[in-house]
Amino acid sequence: MSIQKTRVVLALLSMVSLGACGGAGGQGPEQPKAAPAASGEPPAEPGTGTGDGEAMSDEELAALAEVEQADAAPAEAPPQKETGREIIYRMTPDGLKVEVEGAVFAVSAQSYVKPEGYGVEVFVEATAKVEGALASPTAGPIAFAGKVVRKTGRVDQFGDRKGGNGTKPLGPASSQKFSRKWPIENVSLLSPGDELELQVGLWGYGPATGKLRPVRKFATVTMKATEHGASPVVDAPAQ
Numbered sequence: 001m002s003i004q005k006t007r008v009v010l011a012l013l014s015m016v017s018l019g020a021c022g023g024a025g026g027q028g029p030e031q032p033k034a035a036p037a038a039s040g041e042p043p044a045e046p047g048t049g050t051g052d053g054e055a056m057s058d059e060e061l062a063a064l065a066e067v068e069q070a071d072a073a074p075a076e077a078p079p080q081k082e083t084g085r086e087i088i089y090r091m092t093p094d095g096l097k098v099e100v101e102g103a104v105f106a107v108s109a110q111s112y113v114k115p116e117g118y119g120v121e122v123f124v125e126a127t128a129k130v131e132g133a134l135a136s137p138t139a140g141p142i143a144f145a146g147k148v149v150r151k152t153g154r155v156d157q158f159g160d161r162k163g164g165n166g167t168k169p170l171g172p173a174s175s176q177k178f179s180r181k182w183p184i185e186n187v188s189l190l191s192p193g194d195e196l197e198l199q200v201g202l203w204g205y206g207p208a209t210g211k212l213r214p215v216r217k218f219a220t221v222t223m224k225a226t227e228h229g230a231s232p233v234v235d236a237p238a239q
Contacts, residue, residue: 085100085101085213086100086101087099087215088100089236091235091236094106095107095108096108096234096235098215098218098219098236100205101205101207102130103126103129103132103205104126104128105126105218106124106126107122107123107200107218107219107234108122108123109121109221109232109234110123110232111229111230111231111232112181113229113230116189117188117189117190117191117194117225118190118191118223118229118230119181119182120181120182120221120223120230120232121181121182122142122179122181122182122198122200122219122221123177123178123179124142124176124177124178124179125175125176126170126175126176126177126178127170128171128172131169131170131171131207132169132171132205132206132207132208133167133168133205133206133207133208133209133212134167134168134169134170134176134202134212135165135166135167135202135205135212135214136164136166137162137163137164137166138163138164138166139160139163139164140178140179140180141168141176141178141204142178142179142180142200142201142203143162143200143203144158144159144182144184144198144199144200145158145159145198145201146158146196146197146198146199147197148187148190148194148196148197149194149195149197150191150193151193156187156188158183158184158186158187160184167209167212170205182221190223190225191225192225192226192227193225194224194225195222195224195225196221196222196223196224196225198220198221198222198223199237200218200219200221201214201215201216201217202214202218217237217239218237219234219235219236219237220235220236220238221234221235222235
C-alpha cells in the first residue's frame with residue numbers, strides 16, 4: 001500500500017475512534033442544525049426548540065413544565081388572625097355556664113305569669129379569678145334582643161336600648177348576682193300558642209372600666225306558651 005493511501009486509512013480510523021469515544025462519554029455527536037424554512041412555509045411552532053433552533057431535550061421540556069406549573073399555581077393565602085376573644089359554653093347539671101376571660105357566668109331562667117300572659121326572668125351568677133368589671137346601665141348588665149312568633153303568624157322583633165353608663169366590679173372578692181325580666185318596653189307578653197326566641201347578651205365585660213367589651217353571643221332562651229303554662233329553655237347561642 002502506498003504512503004498516501006495509508007494516511008487516508010489512518011485518518012478514517014481516527015474519525016471512527018473519536019465518534020465512538022464521544023458516544024461512550026454521554027455527549028454524542030453534535031446535533032445537526034435544523035435547515036432554515038423555505039420561503040412561504042410557516043415558521044416552527046413556538047416552544048418546541050431552543051434559541052438556536054435545536055429541538056429541546058427531555059430534561060429541558062420537563063424543567064419548563066415545572067416552571068409553568070409553579071407560575072399557574074395560586075399563592076397560599078396568609079393565615080387569618082383571630083380578633084375576637086375566646087368564649088366557652090358548658091352545659092352542666094346546674095344549667096349553662098359561660099366562661100369569658102377568667103370569669104364564669106351561670107345562666108338560668110324562670111317563667112312568670114300575669115293576667116295578660118307569660119313572661120320570663122333571666123338570672124346570672126358571676127364569679128371571676130381575675131379583677132374585672134361589668135357594664136351595668138339602668139336596666140342592669142343583661143341585654144335583650146330577639147323575636148316573638150305569634151299564634152296568628154305575626155312576627156314581633158325587638159332590640160334593647162342601653163340607657164346609662166354604670167358599672168359593677170367583678171373579681172375574686174366581688175362576685176355578682178343579677179337578673180332581668182322580659183318583655184322589654186313595647187313588646188307584649190306571650191299568649192298561649194306564642195313562641196319566644198330571646199337572645200341574651202352582656203352590655204360589657206373586661207379587665208377594667210375603660211376596657212369593657214360587649215358579649216353579644218352570651219345565651220339563648222326559648223319558650224312556648226300553652227294553656228297550661230310556659231317553660232323556658234336556656235342554651236348556648238348559635239355560632
